[in-house]
Amino acid sequence: MPYWLLKSEPAVYGIDHLAARPRGTDRWDGVRNYQARNFLRAMRRGDRAFLYHSSCSRPGIVGIVRIVREAYPDPTAFDPGDPGYDPRSTPEAPRWYAVDVQLERRLPRVITLAELREAGGLEGLALLRRGNRLSVMPVTPGHWRRILALLEERPG
DNA sequence: GCCAACGTTGGC
DNA sequence: GCCAACGTTGGC
Numbered sequence: 568m569p570y571w572l573l574k575s576e577p578a579v580y581g582i583d584h585l586a587a588r589p590r591g592t593d594r595w596d597g598v599r600n601y602q603a604r605n606f607l608r609a610m611r612r613g614d615r616a617f618l619y620h621s622s623c624s625r626p627g628i629v630g631i632v633r634i635v636r637e638a639y640p641d642p643t644a645f646d647p648g649d650p651g652y653d654p655r656s657t658p659e660a661p662r663w664y665a666v667d668v669q670l671e672r673r674l675p676r677v678i679t680l681a682e683l684r685e686a687g688g689l690e691g692l693a694l695l696r697r698g699n700r701l702s703v704m705p706v707t708p709g710h711w712r713r714i715l716a717l718l719e720e721r722p723g
Numbered sequence: 724g725c726c727a728a729c730g731t732t733g734g735c
Numbered sequence: 736g737c738c739a740a741c742g743t744t745g746g747c
Contacts (some may be wrong), residue, residue, distance in 0.1 A: 576745090599731075622745055680746080698728040698745050 570706040571606065571616035572694060573632065573668070577623050581618070582630045582673060585618070590631065596641045597651045599663060603703035607664050608638040609676035615671065617706065619694070627679035636667035678717055688713045 573595060575581055575688055598604055610616075611634065618630040638660035643649040656662035683689060693704040706714075 574745095602730095626746070698744095700729060702744090 569609070569611065569614050570708060570711040571610060571614060571634075572619055572628075572704050572706050573616045574619045574621045577620045577629075581620055582618055582670065583646060585630075585668070585670045586673070592635060592667060594665050595668050596665035598641070598665070598702060599644075599651055599653065599702075600702065603701050604664055606701075606703040606705060607666055610637060610666050610704075612632045612637055615711075616668070617653070617711075620669075620677075622685045625677055625679055627677040627682070628674060629677050630673045631671045632668040633671045635669045637681055638664040638666050641665040659694040675718060675722070678714060682721075683714070686713070686717055 570680060577583070585591055595607075598607055614634040616632050616634065617628045619628050620626060640658060641651070641656070641663040642665070643651045644653045644656040644661070644663040645658060646652055647654075651693050666689070680694075683692070684695060689695060689710055691712050692706070693699060693701060
């Protein structure tokens with residue numbers, strides 16, 4: 568199963584919001600970048616993703632989610648009252664997509680961006696690329712295991 | 724708040 | 736198709 572990383576700003580929508588949903592399940596919408604959208608559409612039911620908090624005091628990975636519904640047209644793009652409204656996206660020809668995710672678990676501690684930068688074995692991780700701004704990105708199985716191993720090296 | 728990096732837009 | 740201007744992202 569492929570692995571992914573999903574970014575969100577906790578002040579807008581973070582792991583606490585997801586955890587508060589019924590069964591910890593919610594729609595992951597609002598992605599308005601073509602490359603990120605293409606990754607969304609490549610996700611398959613059962614894939615797992617790190618949940619990453621950005622634009623906050625301690626940017627980092629805070630949890631793991633599971634993809635429970637594959638890509639479908641993002642309804643927020645059709646809603647004139649939504650900040651992500653895009654009149655170029657229509658139900659007949661949708662431009663933007665969403666998936667449904669379920670919170671699998673919170674990590675026992677935040678794996679901060681700083682820690683990821685310091686850790687060895689994460690060369691090539693898209694999150695660490697200079698100027699990276701993608702909100703949806705793939706994670707290789709090797710990187711996935713390496714990141715989880717950081718929890719054992721420094722338990723929370 | 725600053726600013727580097729990047730994607731998108733639109734004039735030509 | 737080029738590219739400057741602009742808006743956004745996101746760490747610090």
